[in-house]
Amino acid sequence: xxxxxxxxxxxxxxxxxxxxxxxxxxxxxxxxxxxxxxxxxxxxxxxxxxxxxxxxxxxxxxxxxxxxxxxxxxxxxxxxxxxxxxxxxxxxxxxxxxxxxxxxxxxxxxxxxxxxxxxxxxxxxxxxxxxxxxxxxxxxxxxxxxxxxxxxxxxxxxxxxxxxxxxxxxxxxxxxxxxxxxxxxxxxxxxxxxxxxxxxxxxxxxxxxxxxxxxxxxxxxxxxxxxxxxxxxxxxxxxxxxxxxxxxxxxxxxxxxxxxxxxxxxxxxxxxxxxxxxxxxxxxxxxxxxxxxxxxxxxxxxxxxxxxxxxxxxxxxxxxxxxxxxxxxxxxxxxxxxxxxxxxxxxxxxxxxxxxxxxxxxxxxxxxxxxxxxxxxxxxxxxxxxxxxxxxxxxxxxxxxxxxxxxxxxxxxxxxxxxxxxxx
Numbered sequence: 148x149x150x151x152x153x154x155x156x157x158x159x160x161x162x163x164x165x166x167x168x169x170x171x172x173x174x175x176x177x178x179x180x181x182x183x184x185x186x187x188x189x190x191x192x193x194x195x196x197x198x199x200x201x202x203x204x205x206x207x208x209x210x211x212x213x214x215x216x217x218x219x220x221x222x223x224x225x226x227x228x229x230x231x232x233x234x235x236x237x238x239x240x241x242x243x244x245x246x247x248x249x250x251x252x253x254x255x256x257x258x259x260x261x262x263x264x265x266x267x268x269x270x271x272x273x274x275x276x277x278x279x280x281x282x283x284x285x286x287x288x289x290x291x292x293x294x295x296x297x298x299x300x301x302x303x304x305x306x307x308x309x310x311x312x313x314x315x316x317x318x319x320x321x322x323x324x325x326x327x328x329x330x331x332x333x334x335x336x337x338x339x340x341x342x343x344x345x346x347x348x349x350x351x352x353x354x355x356x357x358x359x360x361x362x363x364x365x366x367x368x369x370x371x372x373x374x375x376x377x378x379x380x381x382x383x384x385x386x387x388x389x390x391x392x393x394x395x396x397x398x399x400x401x402x403x404x405x406x407x408x409x410x411x412x413x414x415x416x417x418x419x420x421x422x423x424x425x426x427x428x429x430x431x432x433x434x435x436x437x438x439x440x441x442x443x444x445x446x447x448x449x450x451x452x453x454x455x456x457x458x459x460x461x462x463x464x465x466x467x468x469x470x471x472x473x474x475x476x477x478x479x480x481x482x483x484x485x486x487x488x489x490x491x492x493x494x495x496x497x498x499x500x501x502x503x504x505x506x507x508x509x510x511x512x513x514x515x516x517x518x519x520x521x522x523x524x525x526x527x528x529x530x531x532x533x534x535x536x537x538x539x540x541x542x543x544x545x546x547x548x549x550x551x552x553x554x555x556x557x558x559x560x561x562x563x564x565x566x567x568x569x570x571x
Contacts, residue, residue, distance in 0.1 A: 159251035165217040165224050170194050173231050180230070193223070289347040450537075452498040459494040463487040465504060466536040487537070504535065 161167075174191055182190075197218075201208040217224040229246055245252040339346045452460070466484045470477070489500060 154254055157253040159253070161251075165219060165228060167215065168217050168228060168231050169215055173227060176230055176234075190227075285347050285349055285352070287349055290344060291347070292344040450498070450500050452493070457494045457496060459492060460490055461492060461540045463490045464538040464540070466538070467504070468534045468536050470534060 170191075173194075174187065177187055177190060194217075197213040198210050199213055200210045217227055232251075233246060244254070338348075338352065463486070464484060465487050467482045468479060469482055470479050490498065
């Protein structure tokens with residue numbers, strides 16, 4: 148303006164500014180900025196366990212908890228809101244920005260439309276949404292009662308206890324919750340349906356999905372009462388094929404390939420070019436077979452990573468997980484866990500590798516705490532599931548990508564000899 152150059156000025160007035168501040172994200176930002184632990188605890192104590200009720204005429208609502216928003220009229224709220232949205236200026240490139248409480252002023256010099264266009268593109272692409280496809284490959288004709296395809300989220304808490312040299316980290320998994328409704332089977336080539344169920348010809352089938360992350364955050368995310376907790380969400384795709392006519396103590400397998408496709412947006416610093424603000428990491432995990440065959444030494448896995456943004460992958464962890472459903476009880480236990488070799492601090496543009504996961508013997512397939520109670524009652528149904536879990540840890544904050552492949556499902560009235568060769 149001092150040089151008499153036309154300048155576009157944008158004044159932003161946020162709607163319900165303080166009411167929409169997400170407590171968990173605010174605490175994470177304060178921690179990343181280096182706020183001392185005691186001060187972070189005090190801020191968390193100031194925010195949590197707030198309650199309210201609505202009074203309309205002579206009617207009063209029930210008391211409910213407030214897990215989002217900053218108190219109106221508090222002198223601390225404007226400062227916390229500035230922290231909450233201050234990093235917005237880092238993604239506006241060369242634009243000049245001014246922040247004051249809940250007001251934002253953006254100055255844009257010519258070429259105005261070109262620079263404003265990059266902001267619009269960013270807002271359109273980064274609407275806190277994840278898009279992708281669920282891919283199902285069937286290698287022979289399949290008759291099934293139902294096909295249930297879901298995108299599942301799992302809340303993970305990393306809790307830090309103690310201080311100084313006595314610090315220790317405990318990671319706890321919370322129960323699964325369904326973040327997306329089952330996909331509707333769309334009419335497609337090779338899929339037919341009648342009163343008996345679905346018929347799938349050998350083919351590859353694909354279902355698109357779109358998930359809005361903020362709208363699908365579970366309420367339990369805001370109920371943490373531990374000393375210091377970092378929370379993130381793992382997502383994985385579950386494909387359930389329900390077949391009829393299973394005989395007692397007989398395992399039937401359908402060779403199904405589930406190929407998750409995960410895209411993670413990465414923001415770069417403002418000193419880099421604006422058109423490079425979006426970088427992607429794509430992981431294609433292809434399970435060559437989805438069953439455990441006793442006696443074979445390896446589980447084959449084919450892995451391809453397309454990394455055009457050269458996002459650094461710190462490590463990949465492979466787990467074999469046993470999931471047990473004993474009617475009124477269910478539990479999950481890790482049988483083995485190890486780092487996948489060759490991917491430490493990987494940051495190339497692509498990676499292809501055929502991995503052979505060591506196979507366990509029949510007795511080792513049971514987690515150490517497994518205890519089965521025999522029953523002569525034919526109506527007692529038990530289920531044992533196995534899953535191969537791959538966790539990709541990147542250098543992005545709170546970004547852990549988990550791909551889970553179902554491996555084997557066994558149903559019967561009581562355990563067979565193979566499944567009871569080890570008990571504690």
